[in-house]
Amino acid sequence: MxxxxxxxxxxxxxxxxxxxxxxxxxxxxxxxxxxxxxxxxxxxxxxxxxxxxxxxxxxxxxxxxxxxxxxxxxxxxxxxxxxxxxxxxxxxxxxxxxxxxxxxxxxxxxxxxxxxxxxxxxxxxxxxxxxxxxxxxxxxxxxxxxxxGVEEDPGALPGERLGLTIADQDPLHAMEPALARGNPLLEQLPAELGSEVIALEMEDHYVRVHTALGSDLVLMRMRDAVAHLSASDGRQVHRSWWVARGAVEDVKREGRNVRLVLPRGLEAPVARAQVAELRDAGWF
Known part of the structure; x- marks a missing residue:
């Protein structure tokens, strides 16, 4: 490693x-x-x-x-x-x-x-x-x-709501860690990174799993990685990014571009088709 x-x-x-x-x-x-x-x-x-x-x-x-x-x-x-x-x-x-x-x-x-x-x-x-x-x-x-079967997979089209997430239901539990045992995604993370996933980032043919303590590359399709976090309150805000709702610290706007500010200096772009839905859902 x-x-x-x-x-x-x-x-x-x-x-x-x-x-x-x-x-x-x-x-x-x-x-x-x-x-x-x-x-x-x-x-x-x-x-x-x-x-x-x-x-x-x-x-x-x-x-x-x-x-x-x-x-x-x-x-x-x-x-x-x-x-x-x-x-x-x-x-x-x-x-x-x-x-x-x-x-x-x-x-x-x-x-x-x-x-x-x-x-x-x-x-x-x-x-x-x-x-x-x-x-x-x-x-x-x-x-x-x-x-x-390892090509980049968006998991959802721009503007399409992910049926496997529970976003917008309970913001107080958005950062609740999922159990790593039996979870194919979390089992691949080093123990020192914990299981509190704040974001997923598609990186070439891998998924970078961001936690509150660091990040690790996992060889997995974006769609599958998102599915393994179905018990977490989050949403795929961009073709290349899934974000835990409770991890959003701030919002940056530059013209029509919107980015979600996350812990550890991370910034996740928001697809333009998703901006209105996220605003209506109270994400910002």
């Missing part, structure tokens, strides 16, 4: 085993992709010797993973801050990630120096080729993760 100190009295923990398992699976997929591209030799690379194609395409596959994979974290943050459709954010993120990838491919394909500077039309065509492959692999990963 790896620990990162965030602030006095607050520790964020990241389970190493699930992350390493995910990394191993991802790299295995990229290896297969690299081998496939080496065999078919797209964009004229079929003229190269097979051994050199293997080295080249496997190298591009691993480099592409290192460039495109962090985009998922940026998409998560942008979705929470801007409340925009996730597919649109992924499209923009892929466009952005293709820029350094295209530069890398151009430089590697122009060795040894000097590296020629492409004209505008040549650069755009080269960028398009890289975008087609990079975007295709991004779609492949989403499809594979969907089949494995």
């Amino acid at each position: 790896v620990e990162f100190s965030v602030s006095p009295g607050d520790t964020t923990r990241v389970s190493r085993a699930p992350l390493l398992r995910r990394l191993a699976i991802d790299l295995a997929v990229m290896t297969v992709v690299g081998l496939f591209l080496a065999v078919i030799g797209p964009f004229g690379s079929i003229e190269m010797p097979l051994a050199w194609r293997l080295v080249t395409w496997l190298g591009f596959a691993y480099a592409g993973y290192a460039i495109y994979r962090p985009m998922g974290l940026l998409v998560d943050r942008a979705e929470a801050a801007l409340d925009l459709p996730r597919p649109a954010l992924w499209f923009v993120a892929t466009l952005a990630a293709t820029v350094p990838m295209a530069v890398l491919v151009w430089v590697a394909g122009s060795l040894p120096p000097p590296i020629p500077v492409p004209g505008l039309e040549q650069a755009l065509v080269h960028y398009l080729y890289v975008f087609v492959i990079g975007g295709g692999i991004v779609l492949l990963f989403h499809a594979l993760r969907g089949r494995r």
Whole structure:
């Protein structure tokens, strides 16, 4: 287990085993992709010797993973801050990630120096080729993760009330801890974090469980995590956030954007479709 100190009295923990398992699976997929591209030799690379194609395409596959994979974290943050459709954010993120990838491919394909500077039309065509492959692999990963059942799951559409919660019924018991015994979500939390869950945050293909004492990453769908807190007084206020009602300390408003202020400096965005419902329910 790896620990990162965030602030006095607050520790964020990241389970190493699930992350390493995910990394191993991802790299295995990229290896297969690299081998496939080496065999078919797209964009004229079929003229190269097979051994050199293997080295080249496997190298591009691993480099592409290192460039495109962090985009998922940026998409998560942008979705929470801007409340925009996730597919649109992924499209923009892929466009952005293709820029350094295209530069890398151009430089590697122009060795040894000097590296020629492409004209505008040549650069755009080269960028398009890289975008087609990079975007295709991004779609492949989403499809594979969907089949494995660990894709991001909103649990509820914007504005949809979660039928499994008891929000708005009894604010005095909003922070009442659920029993960890027999609860698949709480059983995965370190004992020192307690069972007083104040929020759930979707983080890439995991759920970060925030308690009053810290947080921990759990490999679980958002929908399932919310279901395991059905006995708590809370609500999914955003596609990426579930919040315990009693944990709300304040409300921040910036134009049409509303954020719930929680303990330990946390801020949960509220989907615009949820603002009126939360106001009518007395959350703020």
